[in-house]
Amino acid sequence: MKRKCQVCGQENGSCNRYYFSPANIITICPACLAFSCDDKAKIARQAHKAGRLVKEEVSKKRW
Structure with missing residues (x-):
């Protein structure tokens, strides 16, 4: 899941989200x-x- 950095504007898969x-x-x-x-x-x-x-719960399907 790619997110867009609010500082540089680039999409990156390692962006983190913080509560300010x-x-x-x-x-x-x-x-x-x-x-x-x-x-x-x-x-x-x-x-x-x-x-x-921000901790997100990722639901992983088990096959």
Whole structure:
């Protein structure tokens, strides 16, 4: 599942989503999370340090 990074705009399969407020979620790729100076990246780094990763349950069918 590819998601679009809200900082650089590229679609990436390794983008993560973080809660930065109870109702708002930011999607960011690992490169932007580590190296970007954008305000959204700074918010995402704070959310990452606080452990606010959006955990998604993936239903896997067993054959």
